[in-house]
Amino acid sequence: MKITDSQVLHVAALARLKLDPEEVKRFRAELNSVLEYMDLLSEVDTDGIEPLHHPFPAGNVFRHEGAEPCRGAREALENAPHREGDLFVVPKVIE
Amino acid sequence: MLETARRYRKNGVSPVREVSGFLERITRDTCNAFVAVDRDGALGAAEEAQKLIEGGSEDHLAGVPLAVKDNICVRGIPATCASKILSTFVPACDATVVERLRKRGAVILGKTNLDEFAMGSTTSTGAFGPTLNPWDPTRTPGGSSGGSAAAVASGLCAGALGSDTGGSIRMPASFCGITGLKPTYGAVSRFGLVAFASSLDQIGPMAPSARDAAVLFEAIRGHDPRDSTSATAAHPPLNLDGLDLRGVRIGVPDEFFGEGLDHEVERSVTFGISTLENLGAQVKRISLPMVRYGVAVYYIVATAEASSNLARYDGVRYGKRAQGVGDLLDLYLETRTQGFGDEVKRRIMLGTYVLSAGYREAYYRKASQVRALMARDFERAFGECDLIAGPATPVTAFGLNEMAGDPLSLYLLDIYTIPANLTGLPALCVPCGFGGEGLPIGMQLMAPAFREDLLLGAGISFQDCTRFHRVKP
Amino acid sequence: MKGWDTVIGLEVHAQLLTDTKAFCPCSSRTGSPPNSNTCPVCLGMPGTLPVLNRRMVDFGIRLGLATGCTVAARSVFARKNYFYPDLPKGYQITQHTEPLCSDGYVDVDVEGEPRRVRVLRIHMEEDAGKTTHDAGRPVSFVDCNRAGVPLLEIVSMPDITSPEMAVSYLKELRLILMYLGICDGSMEEGSFRCDANVSVKPAGDPRLGTRTEVKNLNSFRNIHRALEYEAARQAAVLASGGEVVQETRLWNASLGRTEPMRSKEESDDYRYFPEPDLMPVIVDEAWKESARASMPELPAAVRARFMERYGLSPSDTLVLTASPDLARYFEEGAGLLPEAPKDIANWVMTGVLRVLNEGGGSIASFPVSPDMLAGLVSLVRGGKISGHMAKDVFTEMVSSGRTAGAIVEEKGMSQLSDEERLREIAAGVVRAHPGEAGRYRSGKEGLLGFFVGKLMEETGGKANPKLASRIMKELLNL
Numbered sequence A: 001m002k003i004t005d006s007q008v009l010h011v012a013a014l015a016r017l018k019l020d021p022e023e024v025k026r027f028r029a030e031l032n033s034v035l036e037y038m039d040l041l042s043e044v045d046t047d048g049i050e051p052l053h054h055p056f057p058a059g060n061v062f063r064h065e066g067a068e069p070c071r072g073a074r075e076a077l078e079n080a081p082h083r084e085g086d087l088f089v090v091p092k093v094i095e
Numbered sequence B: 001m002l003e004t005a006r007r008y009r010k011n012g013v014s015p016v017r018e019v020s021g022f023l024e025r026i027t028r029d030t031c032n033a034f035v036a037v038d039r040d041g042a043l044g045a046a047e048e049a050q051k052l053i054e055g056g057s058e059d060h061l062a063g064v065p066l067a068v069k070d071n072i073c074v075r076g077i078p079a080t081c082a083s084k085i086l087s088t089f090v091p092a093c094d095a096t097v098v099e100r101l102r103k104r105g106a107v108i109l110g111k112t113n114l115d116e117f118a119m120g121s122t123t124s125t126g127a128f129g130p131t132l133n134p135w136d137p138t139r140t141p142g143g144s145s146g147g148s149a150a151a152v153a154s155g156l157c158a159g160a161l162g163s164d165t166g167g168s169i170r171m172p173a174s175f176c177g178i179t180g181l182k183p184t185y186g187a188v189s190r191f192g193l194v195a196f197a198s199s200l201d202q203i204g205p206m207a208p209s210a211r212d213a214a215v216l217f218e219a220i221r222g223h224d225p226r227d228s229t230s231a232t233a234a235h236p237p238l239n240l241d242g243l244d245l246r247g248v249r250i251g252v253p254d255e256f257f258g259e260g261l262d263h264e265v266e267r268s269v270t271f272g273i274s275t276l277e278n279l280g281a282q283v284k285r286i287s288l289p290m291v292r293y294g295v296a297v298y299y300i301v302a303t304a305e306a307s308s309n310l311a312r313y314d315g316v317r318y319g320k321r322a323q324g325v326g327d328l329l330d331l332y333l334e335t336r337t338q339g340f341g342d343e344v345k346r347r348i349m350l351g352t353y354v355l356s357a358g359y360r361e362a363y364y365r366k367a368s369q370v371r372a373l374m375a376r377d378f379e380r381a382f383g384e385c386d387l388i389a390g391p392a393t394p395v396t397a398f399g400l401n402e403m404a405g406d407p408l409s410l411y412l413l414d415i416y417t418i419p420a421n422l423t424g425l426p427a428l429c430v431p432c433g434f435g436g437e438g439l440p441i442g443m444q445l446m447a448p449a450f451r452e453d454l455l456l457g458a459g460i461s462f463q464d465c466t467r468f469h470r471v472k473p
Numbered sequence C: 001m002k003g004w005d006t007v008i009g010l011e012v013h014a015q016l017l018t019d020t021k022a023f024c025p026c027s028s029r030t031g032s033p034p035n036s037n038t039c040p041v042c043l044g045m046p047g048t049l050p051v052l053n054r055r056m057v058d059f060g061i062r063l064g065l066a067t068g069c070t071v072a073a074r075s076v077f078a079r080k081n082y083f084y085p086d087l088p089k090g091y092q093i094t095q096h097t098e099p100l101c102s103d104g105y106v107d108v109d110v111e112g113e114p115r116r117v118r119v120l121r122i123h124m125e126e127d128a129g130k131t132t133h134d135a136g137r138p139v140s141f142v143d144c145n146r147a148g149v150p151l152l153e154i155v156s157m158p159d160i161t162s163p164e165m166a167v168s169y170l171k172e173l174r175l176i177l178m179y180l181g182i183c184d185g186s187m188e189e190g191s192f193r194c195d196a197n198v199s200v201k202p203a204g205d206p207r208l209g210t211r212t213e214v215k216n217l218n219s220f221r222n223i224h225r226a227l228e229y230e231a232a233r234q235a236a237v238l239a240s241g242g243e244v245v246q247e248t249r250l251w252n253a254s255l256g257r258t259e260p261m262r263s264k265e266e267s268d269d270y271r272y273f274p275e276p277d278l279m280p281v282i283v284d285e286a287w288k289e290s291a292r293a294s295m296p297e298l299p300a301a302v303r304a305r306f307m308e309r310y311g312l313s314p315s316d317t318l319v320l321t322a323s324p325d326l327a328r329y330f331e332e333g334a335g336l337l338p339e340a341p342k343d344i345a346n347w348v349m350t351g352v353l354r355v356l357n358e359g360g361g362s363i364a365s366f367p368v369s370p371d372m373l374a375g376l377v378s379l380v381r382g383g384k385i386s387g388h389m390a391k392d393v394f395t396e397m398v399s400s401g402r403t404a405g406a407i408v409e410e411k412g413m414s415q416l417s418d419e420e421r422l423r424e425i426a427a428g429v430v431r432a433h434p435g436e437a438g439r440y441r442s443g444k445e446g447l448l449g450f451f452v453g454k455l456m457e458e459t460g461g462k463a464n465p466k467l468a469s470r471i472m473k474e475l476l477n478l
Helices: A004-013 A021-043 A073-077 B002-009 B015-027 B039-054 B096-103 B147-153 B168-176 B210-220 B263-278 B287-313 B328-339 B343-357 B361-384 B407-414 B418-423 B454-462 C054-066 C163-178 C222-240 C285-293 C299-310 C314-320 C323-338 C341-359 C368-380 C385-398 C404-410 C419-432 C434-443 C446-458 C465-475
Strands: A088-093 B034-037 B065-069 B108-112 B157-163 B179-182 B202-207 B247-254 B282-286 B387-391 B427-434 B440-446 C004-015 C078-081 C091-095 C100-109 C113-126 C131-134 C139-143 C150-156 C194-203 C210-219 C250-251 C257-261
Touching: A004 A021, A004 B343, A021 B287, A021 B361, A021 B407, A021 C446, A073 B343, A088 B328, A088 C385, B002 B210, B002 B287, B002 C299, B015 B034, B015 B039, B015 B065, B015 B108, B034 B147, B034 B263, B039 B108, B096 B108, B096 B210, B108 C285, B147 B157, B147 B168, B157 B179, B168 B427, B168 C434, B179 B210, B202 B210, B202 C004, B210 B427, B210 B454, B210 C163, B247 B263, B263 B282, B263 B387, B263 B427, B263 B440, B263 B454, B263 C285, B263 C465, B282 B418, B287 B361, B287 B407, B287 B418, B287 C078, B328 B418, B343 B361, B343 C210, B387 B454, B454 C131, C004 C113, C004 C163, C004 C222, C054 C113, C054 C150, C054 C163, C054 C314, C091 C113, C100 C163, C100 C250, C113 C131, C113 C163, C113 C194, C163 C194, C163 C222, C163 C299, C194 C222, C210 C222, C222 C250, C222 C257, C285 C404, C299 C314, C299 C341, C299 C446, C314 C323, C314 C341, C323 C341, C341 C368, C368 C385, C368 C404, C385 C404, C419 C434, C419 C446, C434 C446, C446 C465
Parallel strands: B065 B108, B065 B157, B247 B282, B247 B387, C210 C250
Antiparallel strands: A088 C139, B034 B108, B157 B202, B179 B202, B179 B427, B387 B440, B427 B440, C004 C150, C004 C194, C078 C091, C100 C113, C113 C150, C131 C139, C194 C210, C250 C257
């Protein structure tokens, strides 16, 4: 087994997902089969190879100040599920 | 699409009438291609286009009715990504591609169905139910842009936009017998495309023909200052007359014709390649050893990026928020657990796992290194060929529930399409035959970066001497 | 502390004075109505993408050069993933393994001794929004105005060995940021924030102890108190045979102690990976050169110059260079009155600063310009008015904005320095007080003050005091 039940729960918690016991079992089996498949990569010698993160990296893509105004702020706020005035409301955050 | 443009000008058909016709056909659609139709918006745009055409506009796109995949933002219409969590989300701005199409007078009919957050190969994981394949309603149209593919194939729109992260334009194009292009990474702006995997996603055209796809591509491509990954390189102009294939070197990779490839698909694709040969192309066998690892690399990199891109869905600023929650943690857990489907959850967890402490080196970094090696493979190959040809998918459209319960075997169907996303190279899918049950088969062509002119040119020339793309379901 | 070494490392977050946010064109100014400086990008709406503000990079380069850092030829952004209501995207765009700057230092003075604090790294990142709470209800409110505001994070090496040194380092770093014009250094408004990493070890032991992170340090005084407390706390724990727990603690200013923070995540696994939506930042020699060429004078250089050129004391210099605006103000005044820089210095310290401290406001908008101040000092030096009168004139200048000359003339406040006239009046005073005059002449020299006082009274306070005293003495000694 590449991944244990507690690892599944840990990863779900990190991603803020709740799983019931049946789901833990099912996801564990599915994730396990995928992770086992990924062992294929150990066949490849990647010594000294720089990872590729951007297909065609360019440097210094900038926005210059004063270029253009903001767009769509008010409409964006219309999407808020729970608002008081212009503030988003959430259950109390405990520090 | 070009036919529509011709009808407007030569036959005096009015855009309003044409668009009304499409809207009416959509109401009778049994494939569940559309998830939202913007009747008023479409007719309004049709009226505007009418004025443009009467005013003498030569623009091919004026008044042409298009469909847009529901993970691309159209202002004022919900962009649900076929997810419950975004069922209430209405974008405040158009995606850049939509802005550009509107400027050209195109008409947006509505939004098409997809797999939830574009994660899937069947257009069935979403919250609006599955889209059916117009060729056989017991089968999948492929995914994740299955709604757009079915809409084009059924004549419910003249063209459509899809998105492709691991094959999501090309696979449904193949299954539905239409033409689909995944542009070079950076050729088309991602601003307004709801992100799945940021270094892999591209928006692309899906249309009845390569010529139409070229017109659509030309309208949406180009640098966008709102997308830092969009390319500033100038694009070679597209030639709608096609490409002179004499002397064009076509590489056929061994790895695209190995185990797992359906016999009928192999036959049709081989026929397609020999058609190109008859047009003058030189075919040679090549090897791309890293193709073997593509699926593994993809499902590490794509899910890693996706797990991060989907972290913003928490019900705080937009989207569906779970009701009756206790504390903040509850808000997150309930909103996300109720809001996401299983495939999305699976990929988020996989992505979180491969990035997590202790595993990042073994998975994410390793996969990114293999990705670099794959890019080298293709660089080498394009040193000796101008195009690479092969099948788009190993199989034809399968039954709606055939692959349920076995995610890995579904993932493996992306084997031919994934390399183009990992390397950023452009790839086109054109119909090249039919299987025994009359199901379409697609051939995939790949080209060097920003050489969509070669792809579309070859596609146009191929379609000028074949009829597969003209057959309707 | 006896027997223990304190080891402190500091992390400073400086909000940058760019006009717009790090990755979108929203204004980065504070003080706006909630969620009014937001847009789909900084709200993390679906389909939006970040675009890097070039000025943020430029500011980072300048700070790097000012602190002797190596500015990376290539640096990369990364995502730090975690969930919090004021983090719209569910991740913060920051820099992880390839920061903009590294390996610099800040030289400080700790109670007369020169010390150096090495800077490990400086990197760019975006700020989060603000969460506020409602005391009576189980809800919190999120304002995303601050989300996306550009920050530079400056991480020091654990070279700091005392709370005093920590404060010196922070004060100097803050000055550098202000003199560069890239941050306004306001701890009260949160544009200059500090977190500390503290550990202790037995004196001379080369091994570092377990460290804690201390947060909620919002003033230099609190930083000093918190570091002192935490070091002592840890020493006490270790001395009694216990172990220091690696944790984050909050400074509770009213109770005067640090308290463990309730953990918000079971484990802080941020799953950093390179930001795919942004391209690398390439800084070439030309960019660095242009930044160097337009670099303003840094605080240390200004201080050295003030002491040498104007002969100011170290403590006066510290006061006058507390902000670049103040230093500029003083220097302009001193330039206009090159024979009397110390007079200008005194007036700035006791006059200008007192008004500013009492009434608020900034030196930039102070109603008395350096030019006007120099004018006032000239009048005093030229004997036109006494130092005492000058104070009143100054107050009038502040409230009316008029020049010293204008005020003195209008109020007829010119000091009486006409010797002949003074002798006349003085003679009159002596005649009027024969008894005291007699007593003075027979030895009661202290009565001189009485006579000078009377002379001042007779002249309505306008007599030039030095002159008055001399004349009186002469007359009485006749």
